[in-house]
Amino acid sequence: MRLDRLTAAAARPGPTVRVAGHLGELLQGRLGPDGPLALVTLPCPSLAAEVHWHAGRLALHQPGARLLTLPVLRRLCAAAGVSPHGRFRLTADMPPGGGAGASTAARVAVLRAAGVTDEDRIARACLDSEGASDPLMFTDPGRMLWASRMGRVLDRLPPLPRMDIVGGFLGPACRTDPADLRFPDISDLVADWRGANLARLAVLASESAARCLALRGPAHDPTPALAARLGALGWAIGHTGPARALIFPPGQAPLPAEGMLRAAGFSLITRFGIGGPSPA
Template identity: 50%
Template sequence: MARDEGTDQRDAGALARRRPAADPEVRLVAGHFGELLQARIGAEGPVALISLHCPVLSLRAHLAGGAEFELGGEKILTLEQAQTFLRSLGLSLHRRVEFQTEMPVGGGAGASTAALVALAHSAGFLGNVEALAEACVASEGASDPLMFPQPERLLWASRHGQILAQLPPMPRFEVIGGFYGPMQRTDAADSRFPDISALIPEWTCAAQAGDLPRLAQLASRSAQDTLTLRSKHPDPTEALARMLGALGHVIAHTGAARGLIFAPDTVPAFAESALRDAGFRQILRFQAGGL
């Protein structure tokens, strides 16, 4: 019997939930680095996005001692928020949880969603991934699709916690970037985005064709449309992409993450220093895409 991609996503997610960690007291959740696309689908449609999975940014939840539920480490969630979230999943936890994260809160890298996903797994969650997504949205009003194994292959309604479409895989590419400007946590009531209805079929066709330059151009268009609409200050990312010969650029549409998209092994040697000179912080480099 043929299997659809949605089933593959769910089955892979279930396998990941059941696979024991190297340390059963630790839960590790990878973040993302902004969005390849984000906007509304139609003037009255939902806010939708394609997340850029980032394996080098992650959050770690460590179960420590104690007889009562407490939160320690990075201040990402409030205790009340965490308790309400766990109750919504029928879970409880009587341990101290220490959060350590490589992603800045408000950077557009998914720190709060990663914390909720790690917390659920720390409390023994083994339910379906859709239920976890719904609980994350109920807790925060919006969610990144970090609970899925291949979030970059989803067109995701972030305010509803729903998959709108399965997407073809992107070809392999490389990103170098950092964080620019002030941190900004997502406001779930904020829907002031451009319309990307026309970009979605173009994205699907370019991904099916393995056309990385076109995909990078579409990501750049989404980034610039959002910056034009929302940013109060000049942003150097587009100019840096041109100067360094990048195929395009990507941003956190409600955060500080900024990145340049290159074909693998084509990042100039001086790219990191150019980003630092432009005011980028916490420079990082990673590969994405591929099967």
């Protein structure tokens, strides 16, 4: 009887952890010509990595895209000070190399399923594993000026205002190179960010995206023209990936937006709202 109870307990599913990604960045670039690479992420609750954990021998199952390997999982957990066990089933809504945080979200989900809850500890382990990370381990990542190659918060920002986003992915995947620091200077945009309203933030995000495309490509990106045609306040991109987003006032993203993005070659199109005062 006791053996039956132990067997049933081992077969019972454990925690399910969901970690939201992002859809590119509102800002990304250097803080001065030789300064650190910094970003303000565009949180995306509709795209996430998810881990289902079950008791048993250590195993990693990925029915979709391969985001991690078992040796990487072991090293990740070791960096966070835990010894992994059990079966991890890992899935993600966003494509690897899409500029939507699949790599970081997957690692955060694995660590939380393994019992790690301290955000700073998770951030250090992700940086050790990736070499560059997104601030997806934190409760409100859109409020951070984040040094992605250093894994730390450079500044705390006001809450993002309410906005609606329509976006997706345009072009091939592009994995982030942690050694790549070829980005434009955005120190002037960061200086204007604090206290700006939604319309101004959208202009700043558009400028960050335009500077990045001018320096790094690709050329002839249709996103700014789509933003103008659809009456968006602005647009944002994955500065190291194909994520693209149009920024609208709450409730004002037009219904034809998805169809127009699809006709322009976008995939995995999503619509969501973010922002507003943080919960007390």
